[in-house]
Each structure stands twice: as structure tokens, then as C-alpha cells.
Amino acid sequence: MHGSAAWLYGALGGAALIVGGIAWYEHMHLPRPVSSEPLWPRLSAYSLFDAQGKAFSLSPLQNRVVILAFIYTRCSSVCPRLSATMRDLLAGIDQDAPAAALSISLDPAQDTGATLTTYASAYAVPGRLWYYVRPESQSHAFLLAREVFRLTAAKLPGQEDILHNDAFFLISCTGEVYGPYASTDFDKAQKHLQKLIRLCKGSSAG
Numbered sequence: 001m002h003g004s005a006a007w008l009y010g011a012l013g014g015a016a017l018i019v020g021g022i023a024w025y026e027h028m029h030l031p032r033p034v035s036s037e038p039l040w041p042r043l044s045a046y047s048l049f050d051a052q053g054k055a056f057s058l059s060p061l062q063n064r065v066v067i068l069a070f071i072y073t074r075c076s077s078v079c080p081r082l083s084a085t086m087r088d089l090l091a092g093i094d095q096d097a098p099a100a101a102l103s104i105s106l107d108p109a110q111d112t113g114a115t116l117t118t119y120a121s122a123y124a125v126p127g128r129l130w131y132y133v134r135p136e137s138q139s140h141a142f143l144l145a146r147e148v149f150r151l152t153a154a155k156l157p158g159q160e161d162i163l164h165n166d167a168f169f170l171i172s173c174t175g176e177v178y179g180p181y182a183s184t185d186f187d188k189a190q191k192h193l194q195k196l197i198r199l200c201k202g203s204s205a206g
Contacts (some may be wrong), residue, residue: 030195031178034150038175045145048104048133051113051120056133058069062175064098064129065196070153072107078166081183083123086168088186089193090125092189097197098173100129106162107151108134119206133175151180173200 040058048056050159067086086101093099103120105111112120116132124130135141138155145153151165167180170193178196181189 008080030192033172033176033178034169035177035182039148039171039177040175042148043144046140046148047136049108049136050131050133051116053113056131060129060131061100061102063173063200064100065173065193065200066099066171067101067168067193068104068171069102070104070106070141070149070151070164072105072162073111073115074107074160075162078164078183081121082166082168085183085186085189086130087123087125089190090128090130092190093193093197095127098199098200099193100131103130103132104144105132105134106138106145106164108136108138108141120168149177149180170196172196173203 030145040062050056067089068172069082069086071082073079077191083103086103090099090101105116111134116134120130135144142153145164149167149169151167153162153164155162165180166182166184168183168189169177169181170176170189171181173196178192179189183190
């Protein structure tokens, strides 16, 4: 009896070491986060609204790995590439993966609820959570992009187009920000996304 108990405790201890070793390995093969400060408290300082005009809660995103990008629906160059990359990343992960996507509009006055809904339908991945939100104004959208994500976001004098980066981010389920990744960085982002999902599953199982 004592021998069986000792074996069981030894097996459990060995399993814990293996899980811990896997987590260490995954962390070691990820880039350094953009910031050690979790994203969600910083993002909650900005008022965000969904396509129905309701205040958007960040709670559905917490404890998930999130693919995040800034877009605007009139954009005909960078934004379609970013959204297509996000779609392909979401489509390539297991159905039970704790993952979601978040697109933040840089043009909230033009990106009405109906416009965002139509845009979202072109990139939707069945069974996947993908949220589209609008900051309360364009100045707030630009400030959010610059201050929290260190991105370029501005309107050039005399032009309607918005100058912004070809960039998206991966957010771990603990709120760490990784990136930026360009729309051409699919393979690298896919590997990092899978690692973050495995870490997320491991932390929830523990």
C-alpha cells in the first residue's frame, strides 16, 4: 500500500515537472513581450463600443489568446491584408482553443455598426469569436494605437486615408502583448499563437 502511494506521488510529481518543463520551453521560445504590464487594465481606460453601440466589455477576451489589430473599413491596402491574416490564423487552430480576435476601428465616425457588421461578415470564421469595436472618437483611437501599442496612427493633411502600420499583436491569456507582426509574418505568428494557446491551456489545467 505504501509502495503504491509512493509510486502515485512520484508519478504526479513527475507529471508536474514535465508540465512545468513544457511551459518553460514554450516561454523560452517566445519573443519578449512588448510590455510586462498586462494589457486589459490599460485598454479598459478607453471607452470602446460594439457594432450595436453598446459599451464593450473586455471580459470575453480575458483568459483567451487574442489576435488584435487596428483597421478601418474604407482602407483598401493594409487593412484587408491584416484582416485576411487574422482570419487565416483563427481558421488554423483547434476548435477548442481558447482564442479570439479583436479589431479596433481607427475611423469610428465612418465605421458605423452596419458598416462594421458588413465588413466582419467578409472575414468571419465559423465558430470563432471575433469582435469589432469603435473607440469614442478618432482622436481616442489614434491615442490608443500610439500610447498603448506604439503604433503610427494619423491623418495626413488634405487626405482621407489614415496612415497606420501593417501590424497586429498577439495577447496571451494573462494579458502580455507580443508583436508587432506584419501581415506577411503569418508563419511566425502562427507558431507563436500555438505556443500561447498551449501555455493558456496549461495554466487553466493547473
